[in-house]
Amino acid sequence: METFRAIVVSRGEDKKQSVAVTELRPADLMEGDVTVAIEATTVNYKDGLAITGLAPVIRRFPLVPGIDFAGTVTESSHPDWKKGDKVILNGWGVGETHSGAYADLARVKGDWLVRLPDSMTPFEAMAIGTAGYTAMLCVMALQRHGIVPGRGPVVVTGAAGGVGSVAISLLSRLGYHVIASTGRTSEEDYLKDLGAAEVIARDELTGPARPLGKERWAGGVDAVGSHTLANVLSMTSYGGAVAACGLAGGMDLPSSVAPFILRSVSLLGIDSVMAPRALREKAWSRLATELDRTKLAALSTTIGFDGIIDAAKAIVEGKVRGRVVVDMGR
Template sequence: MATFKAMVIDKSESGTQAALKDFDEANLMDGDVTVRIDYSTVNYKDGLALTGKAPVVRRFPMIAGIDFAGTVESSSHPDWKAGDKVVLNGWGLGETHLGAYAEKARVNGDWLVRRPDGIGARDAMAIGTAGYTAMLCVMALERHGLTPQSGPIVVTGAAGGVGSVAIAILAKLGFQVIAVTGRTGEADYLKGLGATDILDRKELAGPGKPLAKERWAGGVDAVGSTTLANMLSMTRYGGAVAACGLAGGMDLPGSVAPFILRGVCLYGIDSVMCPIGKRREAWKRLEKDLDLQKLAAMTTEIGLTDLPEAARRIVAGEVRGRIVVKIG
């Protein structure tokens, strides 16, 4: 095809605007693999890019979308051939490299991961960057040595994408999971994913003590700011928190007390430039440790034309679980 449909972000004096356009294939960026995209997804970062709420996009015009599942159409890369089923998460897609909200993408073959046989293209994007990040968080807690016998794990932003998948994974692994949410009406949904307790996010809001009562062995945090500071202050001796998000802010208004008096560790989780070995391990683990029935229960599907409204809703905190985008 000479042209294809794509959600393109342009910049003008009045700001950025996203619109569905015909994009010329000749204008795709350099890469050694061309992929026909089947599905993408909507992550919080995608919402920020499409709404212009944060300077996510670094070049214009930009095809938005930070991850995709698709089929290799052509390749000069030694690891890939036409017909291979692949997944891509991050690597600057939708930020510095033309992204996933399009029928085609041309990318560096080193960025691709082979889609596991047990995960279809739609399910791969129901997982998406949010779910892959959740798996990286769980892997970090396991490397720290936490097991179900260590005690409960707290998950913030529980009704969102990272939180929902993290709860489902942790529950399948046998952990007791405390879900933190500001949407208390989602209690049944969260318990359906495997949460054993629901905590109102107000309990982790506002200034906290340098050290508070020990409540959990570890945590997965997608919020940041005071929420993360309070989580750390309530983590048990020798525990750990994996932090991967900033929905509540980039600041960390806490103290060093949890680190130097309780030996708590804070693990930073980056999904964008994560080494390929960890990516492959995460996707293998997702195939084994994520209940696809629970994934289906947290997932809704939209088309390219629905993206602007989905972006508005995810930034406003109105999205539950995961959104997949059917391409074409």
Template sequence: MTDKFRALRVSKTDQGPKSEFVTLTEADLMDGDVTVAVEYSTVNYKDGLALTGRAPIIRSWPLIPGIDFSGKVEKSDHKEFKPGDRVVLNGFGVGEGHNGGYAQKARVKGDWLVKLPDAISNEQAMAIGTAGYTAMLCVLALEKNGVTPDKGDVLVTGAAGGVGSVAIALLSKLGHRVIASTGRAAEADYLKGLGAAEIIDRNELSAPGKPLGKERWAGAVDAVGSHTLANVLAMTKYGGTVAACGLAQGLDLPASVAPFILRGITLCGIDSVMAPKSVRIEAYKRLAADLDMKKLAAMSVRAKLDDVPHLANDIVAGKVRGRVIVDVNA
């Protein structure tokens, strides 16, 4: 066990964020009661925004980005964890205001960690990542609001992205007929391989639309926001539910109250960053049971820490399909 470790650190400059690979020691880590030997991280849309400076994600400079990591506990002063425990972290401001997963070590609060189920390896945990864990939170929200396979189709927007890919795999295994909305027509076979029954072009949803449209789906998982989410709401069946978790098109919601007061639909906001531990444990328990690990492998690619800066640009540009597993020790 060595005190020195490698990390990708971002500094603030007049020209924007500057990324560099550095060698650090444990003295460079932030406060926390658990030190983790990080094995894997991943690249989420939020990580791309942080590294490229396209949005003010980073709040403390300089910082090690990476909102996710998995690994083994090295040291612990927290009652729930002991050395050797396999753990995963998603969110809680890590990679935003607290050093994150793009390093070989991390020191965090034990309350932010979740022990991994036996059925999910450390590598698979980062194939899942915040995107997949968020997808599971969306599915749980649909279930809790009565969206069952017999009620009708479920739409997934941003379907070829991380949230969308995992959501399709989960929903199809649970018996739902899934409609996938994507702007990447070339990904149709990929999406059908994950379980999508129908592919629609995102242009059907991305322009300003009517307050109410034809009822097309009983539920939806939306990672896009803006006009897309407004149109998704307008076309949700009576009594249906939409889980909203992203802003790829925009933060705005140019919608009307019509779907809510005329069709009684529910809009569920999904927050993965500060979700309480009980919710996280439930999500990982369900991921272990309901996510087809072969489909997870099919949607995942491997990368090294050195690859993260260019992957950050690619994910913001919509060029990353599925999930990226970053081996921080490779």
């Protein structure tokens, strides 16, 4: 391959960001011991922020964005990987400080890769993507804390987004009574098809939080932050826990210590970017067996390489439901 397609984000002396589709050469790839031909990727909320420049996701310029991919190893000097291996990558600064998924080729460190489960295609892996992998990390954290279905309902915020959609599907299949919180109440049928038992309007959780509210759920998965997370915490029952993994509503947390010291509520921080490899492998192994593939298809939309930039803009505008899969051969 003499040249290959790539989306490149650059920044001028005026600090303004620009995005262009261009041709690169293999010699333009960044350092790493494994080269991967990318077959599928996805557009996450974080990718939308990176391409639009609405948040400082990209910290090295010029750079190829895209925080996760699935594909086939074409070259490797890493002992764990050989030519022909099918792999997944999520995080590790890819698409932020290391060129990422929005190109036909990527060169990365082999330690960042996870083997694609035998039962899963690259396109299914990217229908899950970082959002779905993060959702599984949240579910695992709640389970480690003892939040089992018998403890009571579990709330999922940002329910129509990527993390929320997969979290609902996983939790409902595991037997939880799931309450979905969304700003798009028109998506009620979609959320109930995924497994939500109840759907509540986002407005119920966006106002200033009381120190303690009425106990409504035993646990939660929150991808929103700010007032939403504060309200979720204030309404969590005694001994409950909330897994926090996102900041779509803001990085602040206008809460009090009351839920923590009066109800023994735990706030579980979930990081998918630098999670250790063993935890990643466990999460992907569980996704391969516990996520309903029919629901996965229902929450996914497939686009081609040429649709990435428009999809990135749409996702930050709240116009994307579920997951967006990019078929790099389309």
